[in-house]
Amino acid sequence: MHAVDTRGEILDVAARLYADLGYSAVSMRDLAGEVGVTQANLYHHFRSKDDLIRETLAHVFAQKTAPMVELLEGAGTSSQRLTAFVNWFVRLLVEDRVFFRLLVRELVDGDGARLKALADSVLERPFRLVSSLADPQRSENQRFLTAVSIISLMLGHVQLAALLPYLSGGRPEHADPSIIARHVTVVLQRAFHNVAGEK
Known part of the structure; x- marks a missing residue:
């Protein structure tokens, strides 16, 4: 998977989770697990949860x-x-x-x-x-x-x-x-x- 695809997939999954559960209910760990990447990979693309x-x-x-x-x-x-x-x-x-x-x-x-x-x-x-x-x-x-x-x-x-x-x-x-x-x-x-x- 290309980096651009990973970033887009992270944004799409984050949008769905934030819409359904709210920002505070979705941790970076939850998001990483849902996307199938490591937390380090998330932080490679986004500096912080607020940034994401x-x-x-x-x-x-x-x-x-x-x-x-x-x-x-x-x-x-x-x-x-x-x-x-x-x-x-x-x-x-x-x-x-x-x-x-x-x-x-x-x-x-x-x-x-x-x-x-x-x-x-x-x-x-x-x-x-x-x-x-x-x-x-x-x-x-x-x-x-x-x-x-x-x-x-x-x-x-x-x-x-x-x-x-x-x-x-x-x-x-x-x-x-x-x-x-x-x-x-x-x-x-x-x-x-x-x-x-x-x-």
Whole structure:
């Protein structure tokens, strides 16, 4: 196995274990055993557990956000790009358990230095592109908050999906990514239309 393959395999296994068990529950020894390498080999690739966690997050988030950038920079109107982004991002949240759990874990438990590194290295550009979907006549602050609302709406729906069948009026299909995406798109398009109508 080549060193590059070993490093990639370590990152993939670490992502799965961290997503399922959390950072503190996975020791370097556990990870080495799962990958089939020695602890010395892990430390050859990563200086410390903190270094491994940071690089694992960057690896997963960079892989997953690359298609997002392509969608948001693609052809079409802002409305078409918003619809494509919502469909893609909701499906990613629902279908990629590792990405979703790592994202939620970082939002809940991530330390400031790790969140800053992740924002600087991976998330700044996609976030800026989501922000660009908002009305260019709005202030930078309003566009920023609109991007937060767009992402929060999707993330909130997916986070609550397991609870919805137990609430009055909730149905299992409310967790279906196509239903979530369609609903979120309609809500956002109405909001954008109302904002445009206010001017």
